[in-house]
Amino acid sequence: MLRYFTAFLLAALPLSLQAQSSRPGLADLYRETANRIIAAALDDSATYDRIAYLTDTFGPRLSGSQNLEDAIDWILSEMQSDGLDNVRGEPVMVPHWVRGKESLEMIEPRRTSLKVLGLGGSVGTPEEGITAPVLVVRSFDELEERKDEAAGKIVVFNAPFTSYGQTVQYRGNGAIRAAQAGAVATLVRSVASMSLYSPHTGMLRYDEGTPRIPAAAITVEDAEMLQRMQDRGQSIVLHLSMGAHTLPDAQSRNVIAELTGTEYPEEVVVIGGHIDSWDVGTGAMDDAGGCVVSWEVIRLLKELGLRPRRTIRVVLWANEENGLRGGLAYRDAYAESLDDHVLAIETDGGVFKPDGFGFSGTEEAMAMIREIGTLLDPIQAGTITRGGGGADIGPIMREGVPGMGLSVDDTKYFWYHHSEADTVDKLDPHEVNLCVAAMAVMAYVVADMPERLPRRKAPATN
């Protein structure tokens, strides 16, 4: 890998220098260092191996599970071995939802088992399950039109995938809308852009005034089959059984490690992902990859002897998937120092081939970030787009911290997302290393550059 990359740099550098020659500044100041970071990142396979070890050894890491705590213990211990600074687990109370046993049987028109995967936060069914006729709808609008038919039924939302943002509303709000129409349970077509009979879970919402009905995902295949059966005028009866329940909140931790700054240690660039996952697959993409890549950034910089002026703080948040308690706890714990949070970068879109970052900040800051981005042109990861962040850094971004998210090739993201297929084999070691390179260059330069990244004054101090 290194040999290939060196040859590549020799070819790419003159052009790059030429393009930049009339524009001295951050890029020129950091080009040599950036190239050194990139070369070292690409010469390393430890990152992929660590993602594999973490996910193989501890499995999925749902908030409240022993798996999650065991994984956190191991990470803290490894971070200590890596010699990182101020390694610590900071307490967070997290929701403790337990899936329990689940089954879905078709009674009519044909007796068979269908695959089912309860939605996070769902209540269970009574012990004897729920047997009910089915109403299939393609949209909330169709449910509204047919709401007189929904009472006492299991409402199936069969909304084809368009974009995640659009389609996920059925997973998020389906239980409320179905219950408002009088349904006794709801099944949601998995929010997935490809299916091999694979159900995808994720969080649902309930609201105060509406009965909480059990809600689960079914496969794209079965949603379409139920639709065809209904369209033929066949009567459909299903039997749903779910043991889902919620236990009292459990103790978990945000995992933190630092590379302490040499000149302004109190000024912080936060980078990270979330260490919890859903309870299917092993959460390799969502988001063990983002965690280990962020962790690797400071391990690698330390190994290279590159200690920046400001502190780089890795945070592996707890409970992104079903509560966001880690991000909220971080905001509260560091409320006094958020003004000194120079930048927060989250990677939670899978550590596939990176193409750059999305940035949310002032125009002046954007210009600087774009210039830093050019340092990633040799690996085609320098495109900076407007808007970007992440769920876990949302709470501190709302307090005025500039936010950024790593952008990657997400073509297949929703093939795997929240399903049994989220496993490390979907990642590519070279692409993972490219993510390390991109994150390390961006974090290092922002943490080290002479001028602090400009930002709006926090609303509270305005």
Place this chain on the structure above:
Amino acid sequence: MLRYFTAFLLAALPLSLQAQSSRPGLADLYRETANRIIAAALDDSATYDRIAYLTDTFGPRLSGSQNLEDAIDWILSEMQSDGLDNVRGEPVMVPHWVRGKESLEMIEPRRTSLKVLGLGGSVGTPEEGITAPVLVVRSFDELEERKDEAAGKIVVFNAPFTSYGQTVQYRGNGAIRAAQAGAVATLVRSVASMSLYSPHTGMLRYDEGTPRIPAAAITVEDAEMLQRMQDRGQSIVLHLSMGAHTLPDAQSRNVIAELTGTEYPEEVVVIGGHIDSWDVGTGAMDDAGGCVVSWEVIRLLKELGLRPRRTIRVVLWANEENGLRGGLAYRDAYAESLDDHVLAIETDGGVFKPDGFGFSGTEEAMAMIREIGTLLDPIQAGTITRGGGGADIGPIMREGVPGMGLSVDDTKYFWYHHSEADTVDKLDPHEVNLCVAAMAVMAYVVADMPERLPRRKAPATN
């Protein structure tokens, strides 16, 4: 669809006529009829709907199952309603393998359930299951090198997919090779070109002198995980439980219907697929699609009033998947008339976008088939390649009957093959209709053309 196609023909025909003008013969004789057949086939959505109804209503159709017999009853009744000739079920005794309950637990290094899908024909485990350490190998060669380590273990074959023909040897012969090395069971990485944690079944072989050990497929994901664990030096222990067993042979049927020839009714063009399937998914691609497309060919020709000089016989064979008893029974039942079998065409590669046919016959016959193929140029389905047939027509091809297989875009075939993902949503109604068009033109012209398709004399009569 019809409007689009008519416009398309108007544009395509002059060019097509021009190319053929210096070469009168079969193509000129049948162009008008072929275009009529194509237009009618593409104007029809009944074929897709029938595949959907068949697979939704009867589900998977493993040999020996009630599902298969119910499906056959329905098809026979529908064929009668369609007014086809000589509709009948011809008795075939088929193997009756039953999957039973299955589970696979990892005991070390991490307690978790792994997905498992027994291979067809496998014996079961003792009731208490088999708990054993694991040896992972990537090939038979590696097993040979490490055979001293295999005794008493569960051997996992982790051979990456290259081509079906290459990779399927581990599913077919893995149980024999592992048992020869002293293994107590074997697990085979699914033969699949893409995986979303989806196991793929299929037939295995045992041989006489070797102990019959239980054999099952695991997912690509888990095969790779077990490999990584072994490569790290971790000890792996699995617990496999399989209730698989084989009952006495069961009665099933080859389904037959005809469009009787007007001049040479005793001369026959056979077309068909297999009506049995594996017991996962609903066997829509493998091979309900091939069955319904073949059936539709004669229904459509009849509707168009196109009754050829020779008979077109649709055969939906029983038991392609785990015994080939249907193909063998057909050969035996029609031994006396095989000399009058002009051609046999099988479609068993999924009814995806067709590009032509593979043909096995004499050079003289190939030239005629290629000329007929040009009639399918308007739908880009006229490419005739050498070699082709199908498992079910293999027995009569070996008796001298020229054989042919429909060629389709098989890019995704091994994503779905023998898995829960083999469902009708993977097919496209327009592509299904293109298959009907291609099959109907080829079958009609060969059945109707003045000269009988030439063939080698059957070996027995030489």
